[in-house]
Amino acid sequence: MNKENKTHRAAVLRGMQALLVSATVLCTCGCKDWEGLVNNEKPFTIHSIVPSQLMANDTVTIKGIGFDDAIKVLFNQTEATIVSKSADAIKVVLPEMTNGSDALTEKIAVRVYSPTQYREKPYEMQFPNAIFTLENLKYKVDTLAHYPVGPGSYYTEIALSHEEFPLKVHFLTMNVRAEHLLFRPVLADDQLGNTERVIHMGPRKTAQGHGRYFAGVNGDFFNLGGDNRILDGMTLDGNVVALPTETGVGNMIVQKDGAVFIDELSYSKPQITIGGTVTPLDNINNKRANDQIVLYNHFYGATTQTDDTGTEVVVKPTEGAWALNANVAFEVVETHTAKGNTAIPEGCAVLSATGTKQAVLNALHAGDKGTFNIALAAASYNLSAPVHTLGVKPLILKDGKPTSYVWNERHPRTSLGLSADRSTLYMCVVDGRWRNVSAGVTTTQLALLMKRAGAATAFNLDGGGSSTMYAYNTGLDGTGLMNRPNGGTYTRKVANAFFAVADVKDDNRIAAIASAGYVIRVKQGESAALRFYGINAAGLIVDNDLKDVQLAVSPALGTIEGQTFKATGKQRYGTITATRQGVSAQIRVYVE
Numbered sequence: 001m002n003k004e005n006k007t008h009r010a011a012v013l014r015g016m017q018a019l020l021v022s023a024t025v026l027c028t029c030g031c032k033d034w035e036g037l038v039n040n041e042k043p044f045t046i047h048s049i050v051p052s053q054l055m056a057n058d059t060v061t062i063k064g065i066g067f068d069d070a071i072k073v074l075f076n077q078t079e080a081t082i083v084s085k086s087a088d089a090i091k092v093v094l095p096e097m098t099n100g101s102d103a104l105t106e107k108i109a110v111r112v113y114s115p116t117q118y119r120e121k122p123y124e125m126q127f128p129n130a131i132f133t134l135e136n137l138k139y140k141v142d143t144l145a146h147y148p149v150g151p152g153s154y155y156t157e158i159a160l161s162h163e164e165f166p167l168k169v170h171f172l173t174m175n176v177r178a179e180h181l182l183f184r185p186v187l188a189d190d191q192l193g194n195t196e197r198v199i200h201m202g203p204r205k206t207a208q209g210h211g212r213y214f215a216g217v218n219g220d221f222f223n224l225g226g227d228n229r230i231l232d233g234m235t236l237d238g239n240v241v242a243l244p245t246e247t248g249v250g251n252m253i254v255q256k257d258g259a260v261f262i263d264e265l266s267y268s269k270p271q272i273t274i275g276g277t278v279t280p281l282d283n284i285n286n287k288r289a290n291d292q293i294v295l296y297n298h299f300y301g302a303t304t305q306t307d308d309t310g311t312e313v314v315v316k317p318t319e320g321a322w323a324l325n326a327n328v329a330f331e332v333v334e335t336h337t338a339k340g341n342t343a344i345p346e347g348c349a350v351l352s353a354t355g356t357k358q359a360v361l362n363a364l365h366a367g368d369k370g371t372f373n374i375a376l377a378a379a380s381y382n383l384s385a386p387v388h389t390l391g392v393k394p395l396i397l398k399d400g401k402p403t404s405y406v407w408n409e410r411h412p413r414t415s416l417g418l419s420a421d422r423s424t425l426y427m428c429v430v431d432g433r434w435r436n437v438s439a440g441v442t443t444t445q446l447a448l449l450m451k452r453a454g455a456a457t458a459f460n461l462d463g464g465g466s467s468t469m470y471a472y473n474t475g476l477d478g479t480g481l482m483n484r485p486n487g488g489t490y491t492r493k494v495a496n497a498f499f500a501v502a503d504v505k506d507d508n509r510i511a512a513i514a515s516a517g518y519v520i521r522v523k524q525g526e527s528a529a530l531r532f533y534g535i536n537a538a539g540l541i542v543d544n545d546l547k548d549v550q551l552a553v554s555p556a557l558g559t560i561e562g563q564t565f566k567a568t569g570k571q572r573y574g575t576i577t578a579t580r581q582g583v584s585a586q587i588r589v590y591v592e
Helices: 004-030 199-208 354-361 443-453
Strands: 045-050 057-066 071-077 082-086 089-093 105-113 118-126 130-134 137-150 154-160 165-177 181-187 214-219 234-236 239-243 250-255 260-267 273-276 275-281 293-296 311-317 328-337 349-353 370-375 376-378 388-389 395-398 413-418 424-430 457-460 470-471 496-502 513-514 520-524 528-529 531-534 542-543 550-552 558-563 564-566 573-578 583-591
Touching: 045 105, 045 118, 045 457, 057 105, 071 496, 130 443, 137 165, 137 214, 137 513, 137 520, 137 542, 154 214, 154 234, 165 214, 165 443, 165 470, 181 214, 181 234, 181 250, 181 388, 199 214, 199 470, 214 413, 214 424, 239 250, 260 413, 260 457, 293 354, 311 354, 349 354, 395 443, 413 443, 424 443, 424 496, 443 457, 513 573, 513 583, 531 573
Parallel strands: 520 583
Antiparallel strands: 045 057, 057 089, 071 105, 082 089, 105 118, 130 137, 137 154, 154 165, 165 424, 181 496, 214 470, 214 496, 234 239, 234 388, 250 260, 250 388, 260 376, 273 275, 273 370, 293 349, 311 328, 311 349, 328 370, 395 457, 413 424, 413 457, 513 531, 528 564, 531 542, 550 573, 558 564, 573 583
């Protein structure tokens, strides 16, 4: 062998030795997939972990080879108690661990150690609670309720546990494209300046025969204690209810085709055109001042409530109805000079002018024609035919990020939001001023809660004592009150609200059942009563205390008597199956 070959062979041998040393070090420090054959070690590896999901203090079996040499087992660096071991299996008790994720399961690393090496395999550990981080605060999440309330719509109640700032959060989540689902703002008693409780709006509007107003939340800020005037604008059925007091405010917008938007709106100056002459209007549905021309419609009341110092003209659309973003042709029906408080007939409007503005109306006679126009422009969308709008303050969440519009005080709060593709609408109320139960949130925290639910855009509505959520035939004593305003049951009268409407006929036939409680948490040896709702084909609750439900549970978990579960078994968690006339539901159970 020549010198060059000898040198090459020596280099190769040194390289192989280095590789073997590296492999030995690697396996000693943490080999995951070697079979333990380095330095004549016997095979040592994990094949499986069964069952695939368990909770703390449950016994799990790790199957593999070489485990008679195992010295310890770690779950995310927390040591488990070894119950027994053999060459091909180790039984351990899962250690108590803190959930680090916003889910009921978390993927963790399981390591089995021999004296010289370890093997690692991922495992999904189950937790009774998820963990949610809100700004710098960590909350334990407990879903208390989750059940259908209408077409494509679900109510969810969540308790966020924290020693200093606990929260109770209520969501209504709605599939905007669900069949028979409509959205509509509601004006208190259908008249500007009035106030009404949200829990009374739904039944009142339903009684008018235009669908079931099955869920909603309070709306805009208003002049509480004064004239109760809405501050940020509102339109209904193409009619302006009130103009906003400031520009660029957030709005919930419902188009003629049912599409729903959230955006910042700007209103053009309303105007009328008569004989080619354009006359700007000074206001709509507001008190007429000197030298002003104001339009009044039926949302203002039965009459214009004016004195006799001006001129008033009753006008009616010549085709169809009043509309936004369109030139609406109208015809003069009546004229009144030096006479006020003119009646506002159904479908009509009244133009009222004083001082220098009277000349425009004084020249009109019955049968004269004109047009009315007001244009609404959105900042991010091309609005073609808006039908309803509900104005509020600027957005708190835009493109998935909290905005600079911030109120840092913790209060009860209400929000409306949409997913990025506008297919899901979210209504949210966070309770507040409720000692030891719900401290309330800032607007930034509200934005983050809406984002966590799935919203990309959201705004903050009137809050405090106004924050109210309603859902038909459920809630407090079946009244529909889902939250607890200021920690109580008294609901403030508000100026308007936003509602989901089921465009369906009454149907009391039960097509599904749902548990009032999403999860049962009960101590060993104690009992918990279950309550069930009967749901019709449209998703509406038609029976809020269903009795003829059969329950079944594993004896390892507990026993059933009527509609009461008792935790008599040794199993710490499982499910109860509820059945009625061929339809069923399952309820999670955690025994503490």
